[in-house]
Amino acid sequence: MIKETQTETITGSRMSGDERRSQILRVAIKIFSQSGFSGTTTKEIARAAGVSEAIIFRHFATKKELYSAIINFKACENGEKLLPWEENSVERDAIEAKDDFQVFYNMALGALRHHEGDVDFMRLLFHSALDEHELSEMFFEQFLTPLYEFLGAYIRRRQADGAMREVEPKIIVRAFLGMIIHHSLNNILWDKSRRLLNISNEEAAKCFAEILLNGVKK
Amino acid sequence: MIKETQTETITGSRMSGDERRSQILRVAIKIFSQSGFSGTTTKEIARAAGVSEAIIFRHFATKKELYSAIINFKACENGEKLLPWEENSVERDAIEAKDDFQVFYNMALGALRHHEGDVDFMRLLFHSALDEHELSEMFFEQFLTPLYEFLGAYIRRRQADGAMREVEPKIIVRAFLGMIIHHSLNNILWDKSRRLLNISNEEAAKCFAEILLNGVKK
DNA sequence: AGAAAGTAAGTAAGCACTTACTTATTTTGA
DNA sequence: TCAAAATAAGTAAGTGCTTACTTACTTTCT
Numbered sequence: 001m002i003k004e005t006q007t008e009t010i011t012g013s014r015m016s017g018d019e020r021r022s023q024i025l026r027v028a029i030k031i032f033s034q035s036g037f038s039g040t041t042t043k044e045i046a047r048a049a050g051v052s053e054a055i056i057f058r059h060f061a062t063k064k065e066l067y068s069a070i071i072n073f074k075a076c077e078n079g080e081k082l083l084p085w086e087e088n089s090v091e092r093d094a095i096e097a098k099d100d101f102q103v104f105y106n107m108a109l110g111a112l113r114h115h116e117g118d119v120d121f122m123r124l125l126f127h128s129a130l131d132e133h134e135l136s137e138m139f140f141e142q143f144l145t146p147l148y149e150f151l152g153a154y155i156r157r158r159q160a161d162g163a164m165r166e167v168e169p170k171i172i173v174r175a176f177l178g179m180i181i182h183h184s185l186n187n188i189l190w191d192k193s194r195r196l197l198n199i200s201n202e203e204a205a206k207c208f209a210e211i212l213l214n215g216v217k218k
Numbered sequence: 219m220i221k222e223t224q225t226e227t228i229t230g231s232r233m234s235g236d237e238r239r240s241q242i243l244r245v246a247i248k249i250f251s252q253s254g255f256s257g258t259t260t261k262e263i264a265r266a267a268g269v270s271e272a273i274i275f276r277h278f279a280t281k282k283e284l285y286s287a288i289i290n291f292k293a294c295e296n297g298e299k300l301l302p303w304e305e306n307s308v309e310r311d312a313i314e315a316k317d318d319f320q321v322f323y324n325m326a327l328g329a330l331r332h333h334e335g336d337v338d339f340m341r342l343l344f345h346s347a348l349d350e351h352e353l354s355e356m357f358f359e360q361f362l363t364p365l366y367e368f369l370g371a372y373i374r375r376r377q378a379d380g381a382m383r384e385v386e387p388k389i390i391v392r393a394f395l396g397m398i399i400h401h402s403l404n405n406i407l408w409d410k411s412r413r414l415l416n417i418s419n420e421e422a423a424k425c426f427a428e429i430l431l432n433g434v435k436k
Numbered sequence: 437a438g439a440a441a442g443t444a445a446g447t448a449a450g451c452a453c454t455t456a457c458t459t460a461t462t463t464t465g466a
Numbered sequence: 467t468c469a470a471a472a473t474a475a476g477t478a479a480g481t482g483c484t485t486a487c488t489t490a491c492t493t494t495c496t
């Protein structure tokens with residue numbers, strides 16, 4: 001990362017304002033995700049971006065504004081994209097077909113892969129949750145809540161079909177997400193070398209989906 | 219919290235060295251759990267303890283040593299106590315009786331109650347995990363690993379009895395702990411007002427145990 | 437009286453942020 | 467087309483405050 005950034009500097013060409021702003025944000029995400037807000041200095045961010053601290057403050061009035069700008073940056077990164085499960089045709093087909101296993105397996109696998117592929121953002125979500133920062137609230141409102149509604153609605157439908165027991169759907173969603181997110185957390189935070197449990201995402205998604213579905217089957 | 223601490227100061231009597239050390243540690247746990255290591259100042263800790271900063275440094279050479287001292291303090295708080303599930307007679311009886319529901323329900327309920335009752339330490343565990351501090355490693359080795367072994371052994375036994383499917387026991391443990399810990403996390407971090415799911419610990423423990431056990435039943 | 441608990445003031449370094457200036461690139465006008 | 471002016475990107479040095487920690491002394495208790 002630092003090497004990469006230095007390479008950018010070495011070419012000697014200046015970035016445009018927009019490019020520099022984006023680069024600073026990308027660098028900041030990494031460092032904030034490592035050390036949290038308070039544990040990160042603007043000096044570190046500047047060094048990693050290969051610029052002086054003054055440049056940080058040209059683009060962002062305060063360190064806090066830089067942190068908050070991550071929200072928009074992350075949102076724009078996905079463009080006006082739909083939520084992950086909304087644009088996943090495998091997911092849509094499985095729902096149409098009421099293929100319960102495929103619905104939950106696909107969802108679990110997608111989530112596990114996503115967590116594995118964006119550890120920085122995962123860590124940042126936890127830092128911000130502990131800091132009670134608006135980034136965490138954004139995550140809650142724009143991701144978690146819609147996900148509970150989406151899966152909850154599917155479960156309600158399957159309950160009406162007589163395929164699932166009458167349990168409050170959100171408890172089922174909680175149980176399901178708990179398996180997935182906790183598994184990823186172990187891999188990201190407590191047990192990076194997977195001493196306790198070393199299985200593929202596919203295996204994990206399969207087992208979690210099976211446990212859940214067998215657990216709620218009528 | 220601060221009120222309580224000020225009350226201590228107001229009585230005007232000095233504490234013995236040992237008492238003061240313990241008080242500082244208790245206060246530090248609360249503040250570190252709120253703001254993390256970097257976000258916490260020794261000034262804040264001193265104020266909350268009702269002493270000057272110099273007193274902090276009489277007992278602990280550095281801020282870092284204070285943070286690390288929490289490990290021993292938390293360990294000693296439990297005395298030479300066994301792990302929670304080891305001293306729980308309800309749990310032991312349920313295991314002897316191979317009452318699967320009681321084993322998992324009781325375990326879940328105990329954990330949920332514990333999490334609810336010691337939010338500070340839960341938060342501290344997350345802060346320390348993100349900081350990659352030894353407190354987190356202690357938690358992993360002295361709590362998580364034995365818990366996986368304990369529950370894993372029980373599951374293996376029930377599989378040998380033919381009561382549970384042949385699934386790697388640790389995956390089942392992961393699924394189970396995921397439900398519980400994730401539920402507590404939601405209540406502690408993302409959704410303190412329980413907008414998404416507001417249920418009692420008993421209801422949660424019951425549903426999670428049922429989902430899990432039905433999910434692995436043979 | 438002596439030891440231990442306690443404090444106000446101080447220190448050196450660190451931190452977020454600013455200022456005055458430099459350098460590189462783009463624009464303008466002849 | 468070219469040179470000068472303007473603009474934007476960039477920096478070293480600085481500012482004022484904060485922080486972890488220290489020092490020299492005071493107060494309390496036995």
